[in-house]
Amino acid sequence: WHAGVSKWRGLTGLNSYSIGIELQNTGTQQYTDVQINAAIEVCKTLIANYPIKEIIGHSDIAPGRKPDPGPQFPWAKFKPLIK
16 A cells, blocks of 8 residues: 555545555656656546545655655646646
């Protein structure tokens, strides 16, 4: 299960409430355009077919335990492109 021990906005055990998307990265590398574009397409498809409220990182739901997607993930570029 991707989330493990997790919590977000009053929910716990987020494996029951979330979908995990994985991108291979050490956490210090730049993400490639191919990775970001693939993640954008996956998120757009999920948003079009499910009542998705938010796209967040593992680090948001399990801080201190899961550091990904890490500081190199381009959230400012990514989020506007998935709406």
